[in-house]
């Protein structure tokens with residue numbers, strides 16, 4: 614609830630469309646229909662597009678549950694499986710959820726971007742298999758997905774040096790451009806927390822449409838919560854404890870949305886003549 618409030622407030626503040634992502638763990642905690650109900654309610658009240666994404670879904674059943682609950686998009690993640698098995702099971706999900714909602718967006722994933730939006734051990738620069746343009750094209754053609762999540766130097770979570778701001782993730786921007794050219798579909802950058810700002814800007818120009826930021830928000834949440842509790846040791850009112858936490862997470866979201874090019878929507882003077890029409894939600 615803290616994150617949902619922070620993202621929606623940030624979107625209003627900087628006038629940007631956003632995608633709220635809920636992982637399987639978050640859906641189990643909150644309840645899949647309950648997340649959908651909260652976001653639906655906020656969407657009806659606000660002026661900005663708010664999309665709801667079932668992030669990193671690892672089974673057909675879980676994807677179907679999200680589609681039935683009214684999620685706008687499902688990320689189906691069989692990236693740990695061999696390529697052919699990933700193709701077969703991803704296509705099965707595409708067909709199943711489109712039968713429930715013809716407008717649903719399905720995202721598939723290939724390559725190794727790690728797992729867990731948390732603080733990881735290590736230096737964060739261990740070699741991993743990056744997605745090639747050829748396998749991206751074959752995967753998109755064979756599965757019928759709308760959005761592809763490639764591995765282009767991004768990875769989930771952050772290492773301690775990134776939290777301290779000493780090191781940054783670097784992206785293979787040329788590879789992003791090649792994958793875009795080869796597939797022509799929307800591309801999502803997962804695990805963008807702790808990434809070099811200029812790399813993020815260039816990645817968006819090269820073809821990234823959706824950027825996932827989570828760990829930076831979690832770090833802000835934890836730090837703000839500890840500070841709030843320390844400031845008032847006798848406080849027991851949840852909304853008093855949590856209000857500054859929402860504000861801290863909101864600041865992170867706003868700074869990222871501004872970096873990604875948030876501006877008034879198409880049709881207003883500021884957006885005329887640029888590529889804003891194919892800019893997908895970032896969140």
Ligand SMILES: [Zn+2]
Nearest residue numbers: 669803804825
């Ligand atoms: Zn992800």
